[in-house]
Amino acid sequence: xxxxxxxxxxxxxxxxxxxxxxxxxxxxxxxxxxxxxxxxxxxxxxxxxxxxxxxxxxxxxxxxxxxxxxxxxxxxxxxxxxxxxxxxxxxxxxxxxxxxxxxxxxxxxxxxxxxxxxxxxxxxxxxxxxxxxxxxxxxxxxxxxxxxxxxxxxxxxxxxxxxxxxxxxxxxxxxxxxxxxxxxxxxxxxxxxxxxxxxxxxxxxxxxxxxxxxxxxxxxxxxxxxxxxxxxxxxxxxxxx
Amino acid sequence: xxxxxxxxxxxxxxxxxxxxxxxxxxxxxxxxxxxxxxxxxxxxxxxxxxxxxxxxxxxxxxxxxxxxxxxxxxxxxxxxxxxxxxxxxxxxxxxxxxxxxxxxxxxxxxxxxxxxxxxxxxxxxxxxxxxxxxxxxxxxxxxxxxxxxxxxxxxxxxxxxxxxxxxxxxxxxxxxxxxxxxxxxxxxxxxxxxxxxxxxxxxxxxxxxxxxxxxxxxxxxxxxxxxxxxxxxxxxxxxxx
Amino acid sequence: xxxxxxxxxxxxxxxxxxxxxxxxxxxxxxxxxxxxxxxxxxxxxxxxxxxxxxxxxxxxxxxxxxxxxxxxxxxxxxxxxxxxxxxxxxxxxxxxxxxxxxxxxxxxxxxxxxxxxxxxxxxxxxxxxxxxxxxxxxxxxxxxxxxxxxxxxxxxxxxxxxxxxxxxxxxxxxxxxxxxxxxxxxxxxxxxxxxxxxxxxxxxxxxxxxxxxxxxxxxxxxxxxxxxxxxxxxxxxxxxx
Amino acid sequence: xxxxxxxxxxxxxxxxxxxxxxxxxxxxxxxxxxxxxxxxxxxxxxxxxxxxxxxxxxxxxxxxxxxxxxxxxxxxxxxxxxxxxxxxxxxxxxxxxxxxxxxxxxxxxxxxxxxxxxxxxxxxxxxxxxxxxxxxxxxxxxxxxxxxxxxxxxxxxxxxxxxxxxxxxxxxxxxxxxxxxxxxxxxxxxxxxxxxxxxxxxxxxxxxxxxxxxxxxxxxxxxxxxxxxxxxxxxxxxxxx
Numbered sequence: 001x002x003x004x005x006x007x008x009x010x011x012x013x014x015x016x017x018x019x020x021x022x023x024x025x026x027x028x029x030x031x032x033x034x035x036x037x038x039x040x041x042x043x044x045x046x047x048x049x050x051x052x053x054x055x056x057x058x059x060x061x062x063x064x065x066x067x068x069x070x071x072x073x074x075x076x077x078x079x080x081x082x083x084x085x086x087x088x089x090x091x092x093x094x095x096x097x098x099x100x101x102x103x104x105x106x107x108x109x110x111x112x113x114x115x116x117x118x119x120x121x122x123x124x125x126x127x128x129x130x131x132x133x134x135x136x137x138x139x140x141x142x143x144x145x146x147x148x149x150x151x152x153x154x155x156x157x158x159x160x161x162x163x164x165x166x167x168x169x170x171x172x173x174x175x176x177x178x179x180x181x182x183x184x185x186x187x188x189x190x191x192x193x194x195x196x197x198x199x200x201x202x203x204x205x206x207x208x209x210x211x212x213x214x215x216x217x218x219x220x221x222x223x224x225x226x227x228x229x230x231x232x233x234x235x236x237x238x239x240x241x
Numbered sequence: 242x243x244x245x246x247x248x249x250x251x252x253x254x255x256x257x258x259x260x261x262x263x264x265x266x267x268x269x270x271x272x273x274x275x276x277x278x279x280x281x282x283x284x285x286x287x288x289x290x291x292x293x294x295x296x297x298x299x300x301x302x303x304x305x306x307x308x309x310x311x312x313x314x315x316x317x318x319x320x321x322x323x324x325x326x327x328x329x330x331x332x333x334x335x336x337x338x339x340x341x342x343x344x345x346x347x348x349x350x351x352x353x354x355x356x357x358x359x360x361x362x363x364x365x366x367x368x369x370x371x372x373x374x375x376x377x378x379x380x381x382x383x384x385x386x387x388x389x390x391x392x393x394x395x396x397x398x399x400x401x402x403x404x405x406x407x408x409x410x411x412x413x414x415x416x417x418x419x420x421x422x423x424x425x426x427x428x429x430x431x432x433x434x435x436x437x438x439x440x441x442x443x444x445x446x447x448x449x450x451x452x453x454x455x456x457x458x459x460x461x462x463x464x465x466x467x468x469x470x471x472x473x474x475x476x477x478x479x480x481x482x
Numbered sequence: 483x484x485x486x487x488x489x490x491x492x493x494x495x496x497x498x499x500x501x502x503x504x505x506x507x508x509x510x511x512x513x514x515x516x517x518x519x520x521x522x523x524x525x526x527x528x529x530x531x532x533x534x535x536x537x538x539x540x541x542x543x544x545x546x547x548x549x550x551x552x553x554x555x556x557x558x559x560x561x562x563x564x565x566x567x568x569x570x571x572x573x574x575x576x577x578x579x580x581x582x583x584x585x586x587x588x589x590x591x592x593x594x595x596x597x598x599x600x601x602x603x604x605x606x607x608x609x610x611x612x613x614x615x616x617x618x619x620x621x622x623x624x625x626x627x628x629x630x631x632x633x634x635x636x637x638x639x640x641x642x643x644x645x646x647x648x649x650x651x652x653x654x655x656x657x658x659x660x661x662x663x664x665x666x667x668x669x670x671x672x673x674x675x676x677x678x679x680x681x682x683x684x685x686x687x688x689x690x691x692x693x694x695x696x697x698x699x700x701x702x703x704x705x706x707x708x709x710x711x712x713x714x715x716x717x718x719x720x721x722x723x
Numbered sequence: 724x725x726x727x728x729x730x731x732x733x734x735x736x737x738x739x740x741x742x743x744x745x746x747x748x749x750x751x752x753x754x755x756x757x758x759x760x761x762x763x764x765x766x767x768x769x770x771x772x773x774x775x776x777x778x779x780x781x782x783x784x785x786x787x788x789x790x791x792x793x794x795x796x797x798x799x800x801x802x803x804x805x806x807x808x809x810x811x812x813x814x815x816x817x818x819x820x821x822x823x824x825x826x827x828x829x830x831x832x833x834x835x836x837x838x839x840x841x842x843x844x845x846x847x848x849x850x851x852x853x854x855x856x857x858x859x860x861x862x863x864x865x866x867x868x869x870x871x872x873x874x875x876x877x878x879x880x881x882x883x884x885x886x887x888x889x890x891x892x893x894x895x896x897x898x899x900x901x902x903x904x905x906x907x908x909x910x911x912x913x914x915x916x917x918x919x920x921x922x923x924x925x926x927x928x929x930x931x932x933x934x935x936x937x938x939x940x941x942x943x944x945x946x947x948x949x950x951x952x953x954x955x956x957x958x959x960x961x962x963x964x
Contacts, residue, residue, distance in 0.1 A: 112882075
């Protein structure tokens, strides 16, 4: 079983009627629902306004893959929790950053750059599969389409992805590296662009398939106890004799 | 001085009235003309129908960077010449593959994949700069536009580029990794998408700037004599004592 | 089930008494034997001196992962068979190149460089795991040791590996990137350094574990029919309306 | 001219007689002295115990490349200064991390991982050039040797370097990726392993050559004003017509 925690700001869904209509129980609940249908996945949720943002040590210690959705309140995430999430990824936990998390605290700590990009309001988006044999693209056709999505455009300030899975086309004239994989420490990181709160993107079957694939791709074999710098008293070579 | 050889099939320009109008002396001559204006560049040309395709040992031995334009007659390039070009790149020569050279013999030998892609007739193309501080993008704005170009679309079968400089947007709905850098041996390889023979693309100032930048980026400090597998009689470590 | 074909030159084992003692039925048989103990793996062998080097279309069409061992007779492998193997990797087949295959025809076609390196006779080798969470390193400690192996040293002329799993240390003073992964087309490629014919390396349990891990890592979900450049009559975008 | 700031903790040189003998005016002064002999380089220094660690806005605003040496007091570097250095690298400033800076605050922020490694006291080190045509290796032979250096060994917890220039061999039996390049934002980052305070490593001519080469490699064409996420009111495409 893969233990997944879906984390969400869960603010827009309470303050905005349109968002509430699309995600009545929150984006996290929508994502948890479709993931929960997979027999290999065991899912829970956590949100910004819970104590410790819902990410107690007990929760984190039992999370194999965390999915992160945030937008307008990244700065309210405590540095301490962001650091704990970051450290756990380095020890093996998978991290999936959705949409506006291009500037989320734990994501930025993992990639090392600013995550800057250009953006625009709703447009038609087509995500091209550029790495067709990648496990995250399994079961997809040549591309996936979304009728209306907030536009994110290049130049996107990220380190060169270890693997690039999707590039988006927007009708208005922009492109974007929409599905990016990085290895960080023992953990795997996936950034996936779509999912503005005012669009029903996480209800789209192909989007659900991609996120489910990403969870399985990011799931670790093992999460190690700690990362440190051991001192070696006697060299392994010397010890051989 | 950087010694550049511009290689061209030079067939369409003789057989097709429209192409002849755009490139009366051939694509190679057009490219050689704008490169020749740069004081650091010394340029010559070679074409398919010359003896040895114009690529005698004497010519190759005096080439720092080769630019390759081919389209319908890749199969007429001799395996021997393709192998010589390939070997010289591994020893340090820069290689710039233009447009339909996604399946040119020496290019395929360098990247190792098929170069397969999807394509379509003319469309509006916008090339986004995704790596703004890369030397090949120097002096450009956020993007470069071409009114009419043949469309190439993903999935493009290439190894992950060491550096990705441009991603193209086409009005019809496709995207393409249009400016790709790879290191191969001691040499640098750049694939640049635009330049169909029936479009006046190599007359566009920004396209000329990109190709000029690419020549300077690909120019080697040194071209080594040979690449071999030396046997070491006595280990360097043992020899120290 | 993963269908594996172990390919071997199978010449040294017939001409050299020492090699025959270590691998009485050939290196391919030794590798096939330990792989065959894994319930997920179905294994066959093929050798240079069989008709078509044992790699008929029927054999290749039923191979998910090919393991390649060659040394002194790379030039006797027909260009046609090498090209077929290369093409099948691009369509999804895994390729594992062992030891002297740094210059094997299908391997060189896949990576695009010369594979040049420096070498020396027997020495103590320690392979350090530099990517501890990589599936090919699963079940290993910090390093693997081999008492006697032919030395291969840097600079090794390869494209930057997509993933680097092992770096070797040799007592005599050299280092080497000994476990290198590349994606090529739909297929995965792994180069693994150890395995000189005069050393009993493929009898070492950790080496057997690494090769077994590599087979599972390289096994494709799917091998596609062909890689081509489809022409798109009407753009997908235009077709949408 | 390239404006270089050499930053140093400058503590060991004051508290330890042995270190003081090797670097009487501090490691920063030794590095500044050999860099200052290069006509393209304009050098200044800054140290931990100066106000703002010597890194006022005025100093940073006039720095093209910063060299960072720290060891036992990384935690005393203020988060604010570390963040400013990090941001400036993303805007174009080069960053060269020496030796124990594998865990320096600004370096960790740039790479995103822990920088964990294993270590041991003095040993003979040989740095192999694995990327002979890289500008940082210009003018070197096959390898560089250091009689005595602190040992750092794999597994080194870093993202896969964009370019790997050196791998170290230590007599005691370890290997290490000792020269690693990354692109981060508009800036270039180089980690270079050698340089323990109790060894005269920065007096070695080849080490001086490497650091000088690295400064020239990391020097930006341009440092941009800011990195942000611009909103685009009207799409460029819509605006065209």
